[in-house]
Amino acid sequence: VYRLHGRYHEMAPNVVPMDYTRDPDVKLPMQLIINMPELKENPFKERIVESFSEDGEGSLSFNDFVDMFSVLSEMAPRELKAIYAFKIYDFNTDNFICKADLEKTLNKLTREELTAEEITLVCEKVIEEADMDGDGKLGFADFENMISKAPDFLRYYFKKQ
Amino acid sequence: SISREAQLFVEKFEGALGKGKGKKFYAYKVMMTKKWMKFQRDFENFKTACIPWEMKIKEIESHFGSSVASYFIFLRWMYGINMILFGLTFGLVMVPEALMGKPYGSLPRKTVPRAEEATAMNFATLWDFSGFAQYSVLFYGYYNNQRTIGWLKFRMPLSYFLVGVGSIGYSFMIVIRTMAKNANDDGGGDDTSFNFSWKMFTSWDYLIGNPETADNKFASITTSFKEAIVEEQESRKEENIHLTRFLRVLANFLALCTLAGSGYLIFFVVRRSQKFALEGLENYGWWERNEVNTVMSLLGMFCPTLFDVISSLENYHPRIALRWQLGRIFALFLGNLYTFIIALMDEINLKARYLLPFTLEEEKIVKYNMTIWEASLYNGTIPENSTAPPIQVDPADVPRGPCWETMVGQEFVRLTVSDMMTTYITILIGDFLRAVFVRFFNYCWCWDLEYGFPSYSEFDISGNVLGLIFNQGMIWMGSFYAPCLPAINVFRLHTSMYLQCWAVMCCNVPQERVFKASRSNNFYMAMLLFILFLSTLPAVYTIVSIPPSFDCGPFSGKTRMFEVISETLEHDFPSWFGKVFGYASNPGLILPFILLMV
Numbered sequence: 007v008y009r010l011h012g013r014y015h016e017m018a019p020n021v022v023p024m025d026y027t028r029d030p031d032v033k034l035p036m037q038l039i040i041n042m043p044e045l046k047e048n049p050f051k052e053r054i055v056e057s058f059s060e061d062g063e064g065s066l067s068f069n070d071f072v073d074m075f076s077v078l079s080e081m082a083p084r085e086l087k088a089i090y091a092f093k094i095y096d097f098n099t100d101n102f103i104c105k106a107d108l109e110k111t112l113n114k115l116t117r118e119e120l121t122a123e124e125i126t127l128v129c130e131k132v133i134e135e136a137d138m139d140g141d142g143k144l145g146f147a148d149f150e151n152m153i154s155k156a157p158d159f160l161r162y163y164f165k166k167q
Numbered sequence: 168s169i170s171r172e173a174q175l176f177v178e179k180f181e182g183a184l185g186k187g188k189g190k191k192f193y194a195y196k197v198m199m200t201k202k203w204m205k206f207q208r209d210f211e212n213f214k215t216a217c218i219p220w221e222m223k224i225k226e227i228e229s230h231f232g233s234s235v236a237s238y239f240i241f242l243r244w245m246y247g248i249n250m251i252l253f254g255l256t257f258g259l260v261m262v263p264e265a266l267m268g269k270p271y272g273s274l275p276r277k278t279v280p281r282a283e284e285a286t287a288m289n290f291a292t293l294w295d296f297s298g299f300a301q302y303s304v305l306f307y308g309y310y311n312n313q314r315t316i317g318w319l320k321f322r323m324p325l326s327y328f329l330v331g332v333g334s335i336g337y338s339f340m341i342v343i344r345t346m347a348k349n350a351n352d353d354g355g356g357d358d359t360s361f362n363f364s365w366k367m368f369t370s371w372d373y374l375i376g377n378p379e380t381a382d383n384k385f386a387s388i389t390t391s392f393k394e395a396i397v398e399e400q401e402s403r404k405e406e407n408i409h410l411t412r413f414l415r416v417l418a419n420f421l422a423l424c425t426l427a428g429s430g431y432l433i434f435f436v437v438r439r440s441q442k443f444a445l446e447g448l449e450n451y452g453w454w455e456r457n458e459v460n461t462v463m464s465l466l467g468m469f470c471p472t473l474f475d476v477i478s479s480l481e482n483y484h485p486r487i488a489l490r491w492q493l494g495r496i497f498a499l500f501l502g503n504l505y506t507f508i509i510a511l512m513d514e515i516n517l518k519a520r521y522l523l524p525f526t527l528e529e530e531k532i533v534k535y536n537m538t539i540w541e542a543s544l545y546n547g548t549i550p551e552n553s554t555a556p557p558i559q560v561d562p563a564d565v566p567r568g569p570c571w572e573t574m575v576g577q578e579f580v581r582l583t584v585s586d587m588m589t590t591y592i593t594i595l596i597g598d599f600l601r602a603v604f605v606r607f608f609n610y611c612w613c614w615d616l617e618y619g620f621p622s623y624s625e626f627d628i629s630g631n632v633l634g635l636i637f638n639q640g641m642i643w644m645g646s647f648y649a650p651c652l653p654a655i656n657v658f659r660l661h662t663s664m665y666l667q668c669w670a671v672m673c674c675n676v677p678q679e680r681v682f683k684a685s686r687s688n689n690f691y692m693a694m695l696l697f698i699l700f701l702s703t704l705p706a707v708y709t710i711v712s713i714p715p716s717f718d719c720g721p722f723s724g725k726t727r728m729f730e731v732i733s734e735t736l737e738h739d740f741p742s743w744f745g746k747v748f749g750y751a752s753n754p755g756l757i758l759p760f761i762l763l764m765v
Binding site: 048072073117132 | 362368
């Protein structure tokens with residue numbers, strides 16, 4: 007945790023105090039966080055930061071910062087990772103991954119290389135595959151069910167400390 | 168509240184470090200686990216880095232799809248096989264002869280004849296593999312038939328024979344073993360119940376921090392989606408069965424017509440060239456002399472394009488269309504190869520038909536000539552039938568007998584070299600110059616060059632795979648007669664890999680419909696096995712039934728090449744061993760043994 011604090015501090019040395027015993031209320035804005043080397047190349051960096059921030063705007067206090075890294079670490083349990091992954095992919099934060107969310111995810115993943123009809127095809131297929139309760143969008147239960155069977159899920163959510 | 172849970176979790180973790188008994192041991196255990204996992208990851212990275220060209224192939228795979236990458240993986244596998252063949256021929260045949268055999272110039276078979284000496288060092292002669300290149304360890308004719316050479320008593324002829332047979336045996340073994348291994352993998356099958364969802368949510372690697380790696384990852388994700396989309400579209404296609412069937416029958420009919428036409432054309436051209444040969448080649452210009460080669464190359468260039476056009480009638484899944492394409496081009500090249508072999512065999516037969524019944528006669532004639540010639544050196548000063556002191560004659564002046572094995576070896580080497588040159592020039596002109604032209608002339612041209620004709624070229628998988636397979640067939644056929652062939656091929660594959668990787672990334676564009684390669688490479692392996700079988704037939708035939716030249720090579724003086732084995736058994740092994748081997752070599756025992764192994 008001390009290393010994390012060091013990282014947090016070096017992002018904005020004049021704002022972050024070294025001493026946390028008095029629990030100060032300091033938040034770092036999103037712009038600074040998404041420039042960290044671990045997150046820079048990630049297409050979902052804004053979503054990641056937004057989903058861990060308490061005020062939903064993207065500013066992270068130190069607690070949020072620690073939360074983020076602990077979930078992304080190797081030690082976090084699978085269920086916790088699944089919960090946060092769901093939050094990341096839910097762009098409009100309505101607790102469902104609907105077709106628009108899927109389209110945005112796909113565009114971020116392929117950097118908009120696919121044509122419109124290819125995108126529609128893929129989104130339809132995803133909903134067809136994973137939607138168990140038939141409401142046309144993915145609830146958390148659907149997402150959890152699908153992710154638990156995936157062989158690759160844990161591999162890509164590791165983080166070096 | 169979730170973040171509260173997470174906080175508690177972190178505190179608990181910290182607490183295990185901070186309080187309780189055995190905290191030091193726990194900390195130590197945790198540290199060791201972390202170090203071990205890091206070590207494992209680093210080792211995996213190291214192992215991957217050791218595989219040659221792995222990064223290049225992964226890059227190509229992410230931009231062009233797994234089918235194009237499968238060609239390069241196949242190329243790399245062939246390179247491995249050729250390295251082993253090269254090791255065998257180089258280490259056990261060429262090096263011992265170079266180090267321990269009689270040096271150049273000591274024997275007639277090792278020296279350039281006086282008549283050719285003037286041109287022996289010219290570049291043109293060397294490029295054609297005559298002159299000094301012909302009379303060196305590179306070819307069959309150089310090797311002496313002495314039973315053992317050097318202070319190690321290295322059995323040269325035996326080694327030559329065993330290396331030849333062993334290379335073929337090794338090739339068979341490894342191709343069959345790879346097929347068996349691939350067949351096992353194939354049975355796994357993939358769980359496609361959440362195919363698209365997994366691609367969407369789990370393909371991004373959160374550990375990527377490097378922009379170039381990120382680029383490759385984006386490209387690979389896009390390609391993977393495109394492949395999955397093609398699969399999906401194919402499975403959704405509705406077919407008008409009757410129309411499709413009719414079109415497919417029509418397409419096959421057209422393909423058969425093309426094959427028949429090309430076969431007849433080759434037959435016609437070969438007949439003409441035999442007629443030219445009988446009348447003497449000096450009367451004709453360049454075209455007549457090289458007619459067969461040029462016609463074969465032209466057919467090889469244009470017929471596959473024709474097959475491509477025909478296959479657009481058929482409307483198959485791209486993977487299946489690729490197989491049909493491969494099959495048809497395979498049949499085309501097989502026809503070419505068959506005709507080439509007939510031509511070569513004809514040449515040998517021509518000489519053999521006139522020479523074989525007379526070989527013994529010719530031997531006598533040449534030997535008689537040699538005695539007369541020696542006698543002429545004495546100028547008749549010494550009466551016949553007396554032992555004269557041996558005169559030192561320069562080996563270059565001694566008359567030679569014919570050496571068909573070296574001639575055959577030379578043909579194969581020339582073919583390989585010209586094939587290599589053709590491939591490289593085609594890549595440079597067909598892909599690179601075309602790309603340069605399209606890129607730079609697009610500004611001042613009437614129509615859009617990049618979208619219309621000619622645009623950038625796609626990577627031709629079928630042509631390249633077949634080229635590789637047939638090239639390997641040549642090597643297998645010729646390496647018995649020219650031990651330098653595997654070395655040349657290793658060089659060729661090495662440069663080919665770099666050249667083609669560069670050409671693909673720089674001048675080609677991915678295909679319209681990127682499709683996933685079949686799980687195993689068994690289709691390629693099956694063709695390779697077939698070619699291996701075909702190419703070893705001529706060599707085996709010559710070993711078993713044609714007597715070797717009497718004047719050159721490690722088997723000169725014997726009636727059949729495989730006699731070297733029985734000779735070794737007689738001389739080098741104790742007598743009881745010979746008896747045991749005699750019983751064991753009973754075909755009744757050998758056949759079941761071989762069947763068991765397979």
